[in-house]
Amino acid sequence: EAGVVQSPRYKIIEKKQPVAFWCNPISGHNTLYWYLQNLGQGPELLIRYENEEAVDDSQLPKDRFSAERLKGVDSTLKIQPAELGDSAVYLCASGWVNTGELFFGEGSRLTVL
Amino acid sequence: AQSVTQLDSQVPVFEEAPVELRCNYSSSVSVYLFWYVQYPNQGLQLLLKYLSGSTLVKGINGFEAEFNKSQTSFHLRKPSVHISDTAEYFCAVSVLIQGAQKLVFGQGTRLTINP
Numbered sequence: 001e002a003g004v005v006q007s008p009r010y011k012i013i014e015k016k017q018p019v020a021f022w023c024n025p026i027s028g029h030n031t032l033y034w035y036l037q038n039l040g041q042g043p044e045l046l047i048r049y050e051n052e053e054a055v056d057d058s059q060l061p062k063d064r065f066s067a068e069r070l071k072g073v074d075s076t077l078k079i080q081p082a083e084l085g086d087s088a089v090y091l092c093a094s095g096w097v098n099t100g101e102l103f104f105g106e107g108s109r110l111t112v113l
Numbered sequence: 114a115q116s117v118t119q120l121d122s123q124v125p126v127f128e129e130a131p132v133e134l135r136c137n138y139s140s141s142v143s144v145y146l147f148w149y150v151q152y153p154n155q156g157l158q159l160l161l162k163y164l165s166g167s168t169l170v171k172g173i174n175g176f177e178a179e180f181n182k183s184q185t186s187f188h189l190r191k192p193s194v195h196i197s198d199t200a201e202y203f204c205a206v207s208v209l210i211q212g213a214q215k216l217v218f219g220q221g222t223r224l225t226i227n228p
Binding site for chain 1: 117145147149154155156157158159162203205207214215216217218219220221
């Protein structure tokens with residue numbers, strides 16, 4: 001069974017440029033999450049989807065971050081424009097709504113110069 | 114609000130020695146508890162979970178954890194560690210809020226195994 005797939009694994013951009021990350025969750029999972037992980041810290045939730053609906057986006061900086069989950073499957077996280085402080089690993093995870101157990105992708109490491 | 118505290122940011126241990134990684138949580142409602150492991154440049158992988166039932170939970174790679182409700186703790190243990198256990202370990206608590214589970218992570222404990 002395929003796991004959560006994320007791309008790109010690594011991205012280097014200059015500040016003020018846009019960037020997008022893509023996530024394909026495990027088939028059958030009805031929840032999808034985007035987490036931000038800074039170096040040496042635990043993941044912090046950016047946004048949570050149940051099917052197509054974003055049910056918790058309170059931690060998403062909406063002035064520059066946006067996310068979508070078309071057709072309740074794949075999801076895209078976008079940053080525009082990127083700032084130096086956005087350098088981090090962006091993790092995607094999926095699971096079932098009632099257990100809280102999540103399956104993570106390998107992450108997308110962003111470096112903003 | 115729910116929170117998770119991992120009491121040690123770094124734990125150095127010699128190979129084949131036992132190890133305990135400590136985790137305390139705060140929550141006024143019932144929780145599910147998890148330990149995840151993260152190897153360098155990889156995503157998080159589930160080690161073990163407590164949903165209900167026996168308070169002693171066994172996971173992969175010889176790890177186990179014990180849920181202690183009175184002390185609000187979920188410490189991770191392994192009787193004999195291997196070099197390959199070197200990684201970052203995250204404790205997490207999941208709480209049912211408005212019909213859905215919300216997962217909150219601790220800051221992580223870096224386990225370093227020395228030969």
